[in-house]
Amino acid sequence: LHAAEVIVTLPVEGRFHYSIPDRLLGRLAVGHRVLVPFGGRKVTGFVAAPDAEPPSGVSLKPILERLDEEPLLTPDLMAIVAFAADYYLAPVGEVLRIALPPGVTAASVAKYLITPAGKAALDSFDIESSERELLESLAKRGKRRAEISRSIAERLVERGLIALSESVAAKAVEDRIQLAELLEPPEKKPIRGPVQRKIAELLSVGPLPIEALAEDIPRASLKRALSALESDGRVRIVERLREQVEREGVDRGSALTLTQEQSAALAAIDSATDRKERAAFLLRGVTGSGKTEVYLRAISRVRALGRGAIVLVPEIALTAQLEARFRTRFGDQVVVLHSAVGDKERRKRWQQLRTGQANIALGPRSAVWAPVRNLGIVIVDEEHDPSFKQHSDLRYNGRDLALLRAHRAGAVAVLGSATPSLETRQLVESNRVVELRLAERVGGRPLPEITVIDLAKAREKERSGEIPLLTRPLADALRLVVSRKEQAIIFLNRRGFNTIVVCDECQDPRRCSHCDVSLTHHKAEGALICHYCGRREPFLHPCAKCKSRAMKPYGAGTERVFEAVHEAAPEARVLRLDRDVTSKTGALEEVLGQFRDRSVDVLVGTQMVTKGFDFPGVTLVGIICADTSLAFPDFRAAERTFQLMTQVAGRAGRADLPGRVIIQTFQPDHYALTCALGHDDERFFQMEIESRRRASYPPIARMGLIRLESSDLGKLDAAAREVAKIAREVADPRGLRLRGPVPAPIARIKDRHRKMLMLLAPTPATLVGAMRAIKDRLPRLGKVELVFDVDPLDLL
DNA sequence: AGCACGCCGACT
DNA sequence: GTCGGCGTGCTC
Numbered sequence: 001l002h003a004a005e006v007i008v009t010l011p012v013e014g015r016f017h018y019s020i021p022d023r024l025l026g027r028l029a030v031g032h033r034v035l036v037p038f039g040g041r042k043v044t045g046f047v048a049a050p051d052a053e054p055p056s057g058v059s060l061k062p063i064l065e066r067l068d069e070e071p072l073l074t075p076d077l078m079a080i081v082a083f084a085a086d087y088y089l090a091p092v093g094e095v096l097r098i099a100l101p102p103g104v105t106a107a108s109v110a111k112y113l114i115t116p117a118g119k120a121a122l123d124s125f126d127i128e129s130s131e132r133e134l135l136e137s138l139a140k141r142g143k144r145r146a147e148i149s150r151s152i153a154e155r156l157v158e159r160g161l162i163a164l165s166e167s168v169a170a171k172a173v174e175d176r177i178q179l180a181e182l183l184e185p186p187e188k189k190p191i192r193g194p195v196q197r198k199i200a201e202l203l204s205v206g207p208l209p210i211e212a213l214a215e216d217i218p219r220a221s222l223k224r225a226l227s228a229l230e231s232d233g234r235v236r237i238v239e240r241l242r243e244q245v246e247r248e249g250v251d252r253g254s255a256l257t258l259t260q261e262q263s264a265a266l267a268a269i270d271s272a273t274d275r276k277e278r279a280a281f282l283l284r285g286v287t288g289s290g291k292t293e294v295y296l297r298a299i300s301r302v303r304a305l306g307r308g309a310i311v312l313v314p315e316i317a318l319t320a321q322l323e324a325r326f327r328t329r330f331g332d333q334v335v336v337l338h339s340a341v342g343d344k345e346r347r348k349r350w351q352q353l354r355t356g357q358a359n360i361a362l363g364p365r366s367a368v369w370a371p372v373r374n375l376g377i378v379i380v381d382e383e384h385d386p387s388f389k390q391h392s393d394l395r396y397n398g399r400d401l402a403l404l405r406a407h408r409a410g411a412v413a414v415l416g417s418a419t420p421s422l423e424t425r426q427l428v429e430s431n432r433v434v435e436l437r438l439a440e441r442v443g444g445r446p447l448p449e450i451t452v453i454d455l456a457k458a459r460e461k462e463r464s465g466e467i468p469l470l471t472r473p474l475a476d477a478l479r480l481v482v483s484r485k486e487q488a489i490i491f492l493n494r495r496g497f498n499t500i501v502v503c504d505e506c507q508d509p510r511r512c513s514h515c516d517v518s519l520t521h522h523k524a525e526g527a528l529i530c531h532y533c534g535r536r537e538p539f540l541h542p543c544a545k546c547k548s549r550a551m552k553p554y555g556a557g558t559e560r561v562f563e564a565v566h567e568a569a570p571e572a573r574v575l576r577l578d579r580d581v582t583s584k585t586g587a588l589e590e591v592l593g594q595f596r597d598r599s600v601d602v603l604v605g606t607q608m609v610t611k612g613f614d615f616p617g618v619t620l621v622g623i624i625c626a627d628t629s630l631a632f633p634d635f636r637a638a639e640r641t642f643q644l645m646t647q648v649a650g651r652a653g654r655a656d657l658p659g660r661v662i663i664q665t666f667q668p669d670h671y672a673l674t675c676a677l678g679h680d681d682e683r684f685f686q687m688e689i690e691s692r693r694r695a696s697y698p699p700i701a702r703m704g705l706i707r708l709e710s711s712d713l714g715k716l717d718a719a720a721r722e723v724a725k726i727a728r729e730v731a732d733p734r735g736l737r738l739r740g741p742v743p744a745p746i747a748r749i750k751d752r753h754r755k756m757l758m759l760l761a762p763t764p765a766t767l768v769g770a771m772r773a774i775k776d777r778l779p780r781l782g783k784v785e786l787v788f789d790v791d792p793l794d795l796l
Numbered sequence: 797a798g799c800a801c802g803c804c805g806a807c808t
Numbered sequence: 809g810t811c812g813g814c815g816t817g818c819t820c
Contacts, residue, residue, distance in 0.1 A: 006820080010797050016820040039819035040799065058820055093797095110798090145799075151811065780816080 009105035031071030099369035111142035118161035285438030307376025308359035314385035337363035365398025448659030496520035499555035505548035577605030645676035
């Protein structure tokens, strides 16, 4: 007997078997999309094995339908999906849902609809008011089972007034196209009206897609005219699968000649491409060192061999710049997969890649799932960026899956960064990744001079005894830059005006009543705001403990720095750039645009100002307080800080205008800062890897996190002990280290208490094996939610 | 996810 | 006594 193994696109563990109806025998392959009955409804599934041994003791239901001619998922994509499900401890069906564009995984929903008898009953007086109410609302639109009362529904079904109906939502993925074709008219009637005449003229050369006609004729009149022509027998509308027309881009190459380093890097990548080797490279170079040009040329080579590319970029507006360069080089061969793209458009682009109409996918981490045909190269730009790790649902790391996907596909992988992650450096050390350096700065730009200022000493010098926001040297440098009509970036990793507000009587800080964090004073909003739940309180609110109304603010955020810059250099045009500013759409582009065209002198902001932008006019970068990132409760704090410092330093200066970086800190001797100051990333790597080794932290070991969350602290503690007991039983015999349970760094968010356990394992396999064993042995934990995070990037 | 089943408190 | 709340278990 033949049975197919199917993965249903629901968050359900496991695969299910279905009998194959005769008409589909021999017509199913791995990756085919099918409609199957599942738990009383119809859901979309994917064939994992077309001929499998069904388990004994279950009666199989048949596959209802094969939804597409060709398999929607290639075997290499199926393999990555299966791997990700296994590695990140997620149900396969859920991974599929994440990997696919929305709408492809439709399931049926049973809805109650009003029957004709029900409509008639509405006109009679024979129904009670609650029933009438329901019938009236059903007359407008159907409702799902859960939306209405069980008992009333049953009564009405019995009387035949309403009925349950099942429908499967839109399932068209295959991109069909409607063509209008001119026919020989049965009799020579004159064509009526200018619109019809225009259409006939356009079609006289040959059939055209209706969407192409719409470019010349307004849609409203087009539709009407076409149907008139159709009913006259002059035009026929036919539906065809969108042809796999290769539309060539304008791959004319760049006029630029490559630097020697670029040529060498490209040669290494190209030679791996030509030999179809499974090679991985780290392309090491700062912004402006010409990484993008190497990417573009490497892709050209791959395309010349008829293969495709995936380019992963961090989750910021940086995509726009990169997209422009890719477009001018490759035209509409490039498909951008952004979360901002609508569902329909995303399906279309996904389909373009799948059919080979386009073969370069560009996007954030989710682009790793792009169905690029015959994959030849996978590029991860700014590979150290934490945004490649997803923070919900499937907690995957796009960079890691990219490496794996390239390997499986026999493609070349290129990781690009000026400040590679320790993970990647480790891969270089173990010869699994080849490092290619672009050390020389384009145009021979010199490295900036970095100065570290001790805030403790600066405070002693102040007459007021307070910590200056802008120390003397920074303020002086700022004024100098402004007077020279150059530009400056001032960085502080905290939003708001004051980050802490303390009661002047009892010294109690104002905290969020729903989260274990201090409230931040946002002057622009005129309120204290919780950065975790968004709650706002008026600034003048009596102290929760002593009812005093005297408040004293401490701790500066970007809003406060903005004012300080204004005071220090009153003639400077200053703009702020942080999440509060960019929450308005288009604001980011607006601010960056103004900074680029030099109508703004100083940019004050958070992380955002550090990411990969290249502004030639910037000669000064000021870091208000390096300690905010050094003090971050995370084992990667030093790495993050070093990367941050190096990235911002990379923003400063150019050939004719040497740059300057001023770092203010309470820890001037911290190695993350001294190494950044000496541009000594080799020493930083050695020191940091040594400290990770001592603590057995990644990348020396593999880390897994089990986080528990509950609104009930008692239940949370009990559950944490229970999980810890099981984790110990699993971890000890396998030689894993277990830490915790301890409260999470933020112990409560939105009234949910949080605890965590940490597992440290020598290899990925032992880690995932142990995590799965723990998960499988866990009993029901009631109202406690569990999160399993493999390879977490932070502990929050 | 969605649906059934079953057990509980709380109302016409 | 019914109604609707939610915890639990299952879907080839």
